[in-house]
Amino acid sequence: MTQDIDNRAERYQAILELTRDLLIVLDGESVIMCRAGESEWVNEAVITGLTLDTMLSDELLTKVRGTIERAQAAPGTVQSIEYVLRPEQLTMLHEAGLREPTWYEARFVATPSGEVLWSARDINERKKLQRKVTNQAQRDPLTGAYNRRALVTVMEQTVAQAQRYDWTCSVLLIDVDDFSKINEQHGWDAGDQLLQQIVTGLYKLKRTADFLARYGDDQLVLFLPETNHEQGVAAAERVRRLIQELEMPYPTGELQCTVSVGVAGLRGLEDSAPDMLKRAEESLFIARNSGGNRVEGEV
């Protein structure tokens, strides 16, 4: 009988050796066993003996407890969740070695004797890849600015929020004057570089909360949360001057350009992101037809 138990314990140990996941055994709320697996940051001795509430932040504690309850309600079934461990929020885990935000996919299973097994797989690489793909889907590949799709999403969310809290926001539609002539005279590559320079300049000029997107061939949008129409026009004037002063050395000669800007500010509860963009387009049309290198406000 004792021999059997020893064999079982050895087998159990051998199975544990096989897994790369971080493994925790909980008795009630206490960690009675911890194996780091491939989570190099984990100090097993520090984690063993901790309780859930000393180890986790309030938000994570609620999530983990809820999952454990589900696992206990149906012993033998696996319950999964994803979470991120952030060292700045988790003092005890920081002490146990956590230094970087680390994403985990965790699985919980309750044994008939009442213990809960908690395995956690590091999914940082997968998350990084997901972020990269999402990022690529939202960005214009030439300039690195956001694309039109990302702009519409952000504008719609921000406009709804501004309407709810009685805030304001403005949109600037920026069009490079005679951009096709630059392409014709200096080549497509020169046009590309000029667009990149303009975006770099706008990134330096814009505030952190402002959102810059490529809206069309030679058109950019700068969306300004918490900015009224008057402030929007002033920002547009700064953009116009910045681009006018931009000089880009190029083998075929110094490149220079100007922009026309149409500005639209949020007009209350009935307004919408597409309507704001439409009004910015109408203003832009006037600016371009008035000779370019101009800012036009509401029409």
Ligand SMILES: Nc1nc2c(ncn2[C@@H]2O[C@H](COP(=O)(O)OP(=O)(O)OP(=O)(O)O)[C@@H](O)[C@H]2O)c(=O)[nH]1
């Ligand atoms: N270099 C470069 N050119 C582009 C790119 N995408 C579109 N274009 C060109 O940009 C030009 C845009 O032309 P238009 O919209 O007529 O612009 P414009 O000449 O500035 O005319 P206005 O806007 O009326 O002042 C076209 O010649 C397109 O072929 C790009 O990614 N790089």
